[in-house]
Amino acid sequence: MPGQAVTAEQIAAGLFGKLPGQGDFITRRLPQAFLRVWDPWLQSCLNQSREALGDAWLDAYLTSPIWRFVLTAGIAGQTPWCGLLMPSVDRVGRYFPLTVACALPQGTNPFLALSSGHEWLDSAQSLMLDALEGALSLEELDTGLMQLSSLPGTPAPSTQTVSPAPLEPRGWRLGLSESRYMPHATFAFLHLALQELFLSYSLWWSAGSERVAPSLLLCQGLPVEQAFPALYTGDWGAGQWWNLGDPITDAGLGEPA
Template sequence: MDDVTAAAAPQPPALFSTTAGFFGKVVSNGDFVSRRLPPALVGIWDAWLQAGLQASRELLGARWLDVYLTSPVWRFALAPGACDEHAWAGVLMPSVDRVGRHFPLTIAAGAPGGAALPDWLATGQDWFAQAEALALSTLEEGFLLERFDRAVQALAPLPDAPLAGQADAAHWRVELPSFVALAGMGPQVTAAALRGHSLWWTEGSSEVAPSLLMCRGLPTAEMFGGMLAGAWPAAVSPCT
């Protein structure tokens, strides 16, 4: 086989793991830590966070560090198409490494289908609470990365089901066994409508009111100042 043929040979798709992982900074290590999240996702996530951090520094100026250190934990659910082709859920928390470089810690788990995303919001708050507690545990004295890693791996997999329709479909149709079955279609319709969007919610902080965000894709870099300090850009429309 020549080099051209070898280079063009298709590669088998990587198996998708539903085991939770993490990415970011922790106080015990002097560099980034990452476990089990796909490299492509980490690359997108890292670039998004770097842009948001830079924009928030420019917005907040000398206040940035104090605001960052007291900013809230955000829980999130990403529908397929918001970040990559899979659905993701997790928590995002301000953190710092051993030498004082500030960068958030993310704990996340994925689901290749994404149709169960409405169920994550309706019945999955215990899962999010466990993930948030694990993130906060990284700030405790005596934190050990490997013990933390085992605890993250022990998070239950997210419920999942295939999402109706094609990823780029503007219209889709589902067979109804009876007209009465329409009453049970709410979660499936919601999941399809959320395709390409992300949801973010927080209990807030001294600077940020308890909030729910819905974004097409990931929040913009300009929105990051709002997530840290409640300084929302005009493009964020309030729902009343």
């Protein structure tokens, strides 16, 4: 039905963009609700990055890292999405990224998808890199994506929205069944607070490249075009990003002793 959200059970991972063995755009299993947001946004981001970087653009693009993302519902249709964005090019030398994306169950907490989906994302990334390097055909890439196991997703707790009186001090409370569920509760708190602040938001993370340090990004909706070049260059100060600081270790408390 028009406007109906796509469920994770309805589609396998899809793809959109360009590959060296193909002469033009390729699209598999991604609905129009996703593509009519994603395609023009990517086109605008590429145009902005070319304008901002000038002669340095091509090298920055070709050496940019693969970015993984989670989108909450309301950004690219009414379905949450998880996927990867990889720099690529078509057979005749036209540059455009390749996107692989998979629908998540409604209500999925993006932070739990980030923490539990790494094996799925690793597998998808390996397939994408093999296709980029010519080790896989488009058909083999497509088959490999369809054969991936379901991407794990954990629904966020249902909540009741309460509007406080103007200027009244404000805090949040989330019930706990047992204290051992505190790590999941922390993810839930983050998600619910960000929904309250942003309505819809996206997470982006990458292992980095020579130019870009490993990073986790969070923004309302999709990154704005003026902020996008930093995903290629790592120049967060010039990209309308608020840089929160240095790398966090496994302990989250600084460098290990």
